[in-house]
Amino acid sequence: MAHLIALHEVRFAYPGQAPVLREASLTLAAGERIALTGANGSGKSTLLHLIVGLLTPQAGTIMAFGAPRRREADFHEVRRRAGLVFQDPDDQLFCPTVAEDIAFGPLNLGKSRAEALDLVDHTLDRLQLRHLRDRVTHQLSGGEKRLVSLATVLAMSPDVLLLDEPSNGLDESTRDRLIRILNALPQALILVSHDAHFRRKVTSHQYRMQDGTLGVLQTHCAHAGATD
Template sequence: MASLIEFENVEFNYGPARPVLRDCSFALAPSERLALLGANGSGKSTLLRLAVGLLHPRAGRIAAFGQPRAVERDFHEVRRRAGMLFQDSDDQLFCPTVAEDVAFGPLNLGKPRDEVRRITAETLRNVGLEGYEHRITYRLSGGEKRLVALATVLAMQPEVLLLDEPTAGLDEASSQRILQLLARLPQAMILVSHDRDFLGRIATHRLRLSEGRLLPADHE
């Protein structure tokens, strides 16, 4: 079966003096959970942003769901089918109430309101946040915010999850909660994390970003 997301010799920099990715190639197969390792600033988040077209490569090709993707228009479909969880949940949650935030994605997809309401309730139940519908997002704890952010992504029923440090800054209990949730999900994933224990229990493959290059890291 074809790969879900594929990078071919992708290069990217934020300016001539700062090469970030050089000649990066990888492919994400269905139901694969790919861990992305690397030091701070090595380009892991950049790689995720390239995959959904928030950034565009200087050279090389990106394909998603069997189609080459190059311009902004191509990525609208990719963003619908690939859900991205941001590092800072405050960036992701912008609606006043939890229900409105979870509903934002499905409403953008043009789903009827009754169905959106059903999806919202169901998604919140799945992440263990039943009854949180009318809570105010900015008054939630860090762990709850991360769970709501995950719910907003899952509500779009994505085929691939791109997770940028899903447990960063969370306490032990909240991390465990996220971990158990992710382990249950059927979707293919690209995971950026520094938490070795976490990756050990979830990832099926590992890659390391080092000086802009992707190296296999399954032995680590």
């Protein structure tokens, strides 16, 4: 019962297509940090979307935070406690300014305006992004967008982070900064990434998705281990 998230033999197919997930099972325990990798289209993002109920599996069960989750209403709590950071920050950042975007989640959770603004400042300070507070979101650089979209999720104080290719398109120094930020966070996380170095730096277990199921991955990035 110690599992935060447990998928059991989940099957999912997009309409009119062969199933991407056949009998996918995965568990995430408190404090655990796992990475998923696999070919393009192997169902990594799909799996994250299933966990927060944006997609519904055709078979199998999803347990999250100690309860089975089936209907849309079941997933409202899951979405509060498991923060999904989308692959494209432009999908995540939709408010005109950074502060409003970070306040969006807390306000939805019923926080007052003052509390939400406190959380905005607190979160930005924590990620050392205070200078971006009143910037217009679509004018941020790619790296800034990525860090701000992480901030929008962290502001909701989730227990689990679900990260969909967070190191995509980042330059080296921003990537290292993201690694430092993630490693300083207490949350359990599931990371989807093609970047072996990044996976190795941030997570302890790695899984490969293949033919719709998950298998343990032998890690190869010796270089990441050496610099640890």
